[in-house]
Amino acid sequence: xxxxxxxxxxxxxxxxxxxxxxxxxxxxxxxxxxxxxxxxxxxxxxxxxxxxxxxxxxxxxxxxxxxxxxxxxxxxxxxxxxxxxxxxxxxxxxxxxxxxxxxxxxxxxxxxxxxxxxxxxxxxxxxxxxxxxxxxxxxxxxxxxxxxxxxxxxxxxxxxxxxxxxxxxxxxxxxxxxxxxxxxxxxxxxxxxxxxxxxxxxxxxxxxxxxxxxxxxxxxxxxxxxxxxxxxxxxxxxxxxxxxxxxxxxxxxxxxxxxxxxxxxxxxxxxxxxxxxxxxxxxxxxxxxxxxxxxxxxxxxxxxxxxx
Amino acid sequence: xxxxxxxxxxxxxxxxxxxxxxxxxxxxxxxxxxxxxxxxxxxxxxxxxxxxxxxxxxxxxxxxxxxxxxxxxxxxxxxxxxxxxxxxxxxxxxxxxxxxxxxxxxxxxxxxxxxxxxxxxxxxxxxxxxxxxxxxxxxxxxxxxxxxxxxxxxxxxxxxxxxxxxxxxxxxxxxxxxxxxxxxxxxxxxxxxxxxxxxxxxxxxxxxxxxxxxxxxxxxxxxxxxxxxxxxxxxxxxxxxxxxxxxxxxxxxxxxxxxxxxxxxxxxxxxxxxxxxxxxxxxxxxxxxxxxxxxxxxxxxxxxxxxxxxxxxxxxxxxxxxxxxxxxxxxxxxxxxxxxxxxxxxxxxxxxxxxxxxxxxxxxxxxxxxxxxxxxxxxxxxxxxxxxxxxxxxxxxxxxxxxxxxxxxxxxxxxxxxxxxxxxxxxxxxxxxxxxxxxxxxxxxxxxxxxxxxxxxxxxxxxxxxxxxxxxxxxxxxxxxxxxxxxxxxxxxxxxxxxxxxxxxxxxxxxxxxxxxxxxxxxxxxxxxxxxxxxxxxxxxxxxxxxx
Numbered sequence: 001x002x003x004x005x006x007x008x009x010x011x012x013x014x015x016x017x018x019x020x021x022x023x024x025x026x027x028x029x030x031x032x033x034x035x036x037x038x039x040x041x042x043x044x045x046x047x048x049x050x051x052x053x054x055x056x057x058x059x060x061x062x063x064x065x066x067x068x069x070x071x072x073x074x075x076x077x078x079x080x081x082x083x084x085x086x087x088x089x090x091x092x093x094x095x096x097x098x099x100x101x102x103x104x105x106x107x108x109x110x111x112x113x114x115x116x117x118x119x120x121x122x123x124x125x126x127x128x129x130x131x132x133x134x135x136x137x138x139x140x141x142x143x144x145x146x147x148x149x150x151x152x153x154x155x156x157x158x159x160x161x162x163x164x165x166x167x168x169x170x171x172x173x174x175x176x177x178x179x180x181x182x183x184x185x186x187x188x189x190x191x192x193x194x195x196x197x198x199x200x201x202x203x204x205x206x207x208x209x210x211x212x213x214x215x216x217x218x219x220x221x222x223x224x225x226x227x228x229x230x231x232x233x234x235x236x237x238x239x240x241x242x243x244x245x246x247x248x249x250x251x252x253x254x255x256x257x258x259x260x261x262x263x264x265x266x267x268x269x270x271x272x273x274x275x276x277x278x279x280x281x282x283x284x285x286x287x288x289x290x291x292x293x294x295x296x297x298x299x300x301x302x303x304x305x306x307x308x
Numbered sequence: 309x310x311x312x313x314x315x316x317x318x319x320x321x322x323x324x325x326x327x328x329x330x331x332x333x334x335x336x337x338x339x340x341x342x343x344x345x346x347x348x349x350x351x352x353x354x355x356x357x358x359x360x361x362x363x364x365x366x367x368x369x370x371x372x373x374x375x376x377x378x379x380x381x382x383x384x385x386x387x388x389x390x391x392x393x394x395x396x397x398x399x400x401x402x403x404x405x406x407x408x409x410x411x412x413x414x415x416x417x418x419x420x421x422x423x424x425x426x427x428x429x430x431x432x433x434x435x436x437x438x439x440x441x442x443x444x445x446x447x448x449x450x451x452x453x454x455x456x457x458x459x460x461x462x463x464x465x466x467x468x469x470x471x472x473x474x475x476x477x478x479x480x481x482x483x484x485x486x487x488x489x490x491x492x493x494x495x496x497x498x499x500x501x502x503x504x505x506x507x508x509x510x511x512x513x514x515x516x517x518x519x520x521x522x523x524x525x526x527x528x529x530x531x532x533x534x535x536x537x538x539x540x541x542x543x544x545x546x547x548x549x550x551x552x553x554x555x556x557x558x559x560x561x562x563x564x565x566x567x568x569x570x571x572x573x574x575x576x577x578x579x580x581x582x583x584x585x586x587x588x589x590x591x592x593x594x595x596x597x598x599x600x601x602x603x604x605x606x607x608x609x610x611x612x613x614x615x616x617x618x619x620x621x622x623x624x625x626x627x628x629x630x631x632x633x634x635x636x637x638x639x640x641x642x643x644x645x646x647x648x649x650x651x652x653x654x655x656x657x658x659x660x661x662x663x664x665x666x667x668x669x670x671x672x673x674x675x676x677x678x679x680x681x682x683x684x685x686x687x688x689x690x691x692x693x694x695x696x697x698x699x700x701x702x703x704x705x706x707x708x709x710x711x712x713x714x715x716x717x718x719x720x721x722x723x724x725x726x727x728x729x730x731x732x733x734x735x736x737x738x739x740x741x742x743x744x745x746x747x748x749x750x751x752x753x754x755x756x757x758x759x760x761x762x763x764x765x766x767x768x769x770x771x772x773x774x775x776x777x778x779x780x781x782x783x784x785x786x787x788x789x790x791x792x793x794x795x796x797x798x799x800x801x802x803x804x805x806x807x808x809x810x811x812x813x814x815x816x817x818x819x820x821x822x823x824x825x826x827x828x829x830x831x832x833x834x835x836x837x838x839x840x841x842x843x844x845x846x847x848x849x850x851x852x853x854x855x856x
Contacts, residue, residue, distance in 0.1 A: 036742035050468040051445035
């Protein structure tokens, strides 16, 4: 088990290196001079251009720049953006907000999604099953910005039930609506996944045996069928948590949440390579860790899946 | 140039439609209405803001996001009237000249910086020298170009490896604590008008000790003092208690809330969670929806912005060399219909090269060439011997909302002239600009200009004078240059304006650039505030803003 974890952690190093290099090369290989548009429709003064290029190592060839960047990264320095912000400061300020939002979305996903899936699964073909199937299909079919803007308009602007946008403090109450919006399609997927697996497992021999041996139906479903059915759901939710932490670009924009998604978006838009590479580096790391965690959880749910 | 850099901000994406939204139109007259209920003093408001691009140093701030903050924090020699844009003396007691070349500036006594020191003549001279000095790499250094000795403070080589001759402009001299003189290298009749621009703000002595710290916490002599800046989130200002100018703040606190998306800001204003927004999203412009969303709490005002189409220099693309071809293209553009269908009448078709908001504006300078007439356009093109190239191109930067109007314009040209015209996207503003300045861009391309200071000169000299800094089409006409110089030398403002207008009329004959439309700004505010005034620059006049 420990060997497995250590091996997995070591595997992350080449993945991280490769991912950052690809992102770095892609961002900085784009044509065009970043100072060209900085001073509007007038070229920047030579002094400004010279200082800017020197400050951001723009005169070096790409491999040298990457090496310099990685050397700084090894010391925990994620670099300074074209606008003079420390990327690490920005991320440190933003990750807690995004993590809070993602966690709340995951709670919605796990609670509502699994619960709806279970109800639909044990009453297959009944009204509730159809209701879950139709409503999840509906949610999946609608793009998240439509859900977000509709909810914002009615619940926020029109009926004043929730704040329209999220303040820099990002309180629990303010994040409720965005978290629900962010998790909405995942809720639907989780519900469908749970339902399908549960339905399949309920037909399995071991459940029939368990019930034949006198176990109550509730116990047979709750303890035996559900536990097996949740493995794919955990995989899905785990991977989802990674991508939610990566920042929900659309949701964060709609509700003006000062999170990682918005930062990544502005970075790409401004062609501020440093902020993009820094954010993505952390993102890759988060993804790898979450994946590891999910793999370890399998063992807990199903002891047959062993890592030794 | 702040203007065009404002379009950079727009391009840079916080709100990709700022200019479009900031461009809501009705005639040249301003309709700056605001319920004039009894305004009280004190209180706090929130205002839609965006994240400054650079450290908050007046000499390095040339875009709206930082400019709005710096303008509230600093006081300059001259203040622009919030409604008309006319210059009024602020720190300056008087600015005197007899020849438009030697100016004597006398300061009022008692103006204080927010660090407690008094504003003296040397604070101006030191600040201007520092900003103009090449190695300090300030984006606004070119504003000091008219001052004698400016060139000696500039880097000799592009990489700025050799130090300039001096770090002091010979044209500036301190006479005593409250007097200094400015000598310009050429005659500049509108110098006093220029002195209200951000770049000319005085800097306290503390600035020179640590410019970097100043950039994070600017100090000025303006109505508001800087409190804090949380990057990408908010900027807080508070009333400056010792402010001694005429435009004291009514509010105690102002917070610029930074939004990633203008729709979010707009929704917050409807729900009274944000007090003023300077950007109304395109969706709310359709059928004037914002007027029902924000009844009695919206306003529009013409701002000093003009959109144009520039022809590549003849050396780059000879196909457009004949002025008749350029005039024919201008006549082939149906501005009215495009403004109506694409911009929902939020812009005003241009009839010249100067914005209606400035003193000296004269209507119909472009004459018949800016009036849609497909038959005449075609005749003019035939007269010029037809278009020699295979097709016309109109380039735009694709990272902002220019696709619709450039395509419509091309269609209009195609239908009228029978020559194929294609709107060609360039990936982003940076690439777009570098193609133009490195002369790789052929055909036509979009350009825009927002005034730096409210003067007719700012719409002509930097754009069309031979070798001027923003002369993208490399237009050159000795007669035009002479009129501009004469106007700069004229001591009588009316005479100067007449000369500028004559120069502008030459542009109709040569047509180096096609005027398209003037912009208007649209604002909305919450039910809590009153006295919302929009300046000719399209910004909120924070000093007069107050709670109901």
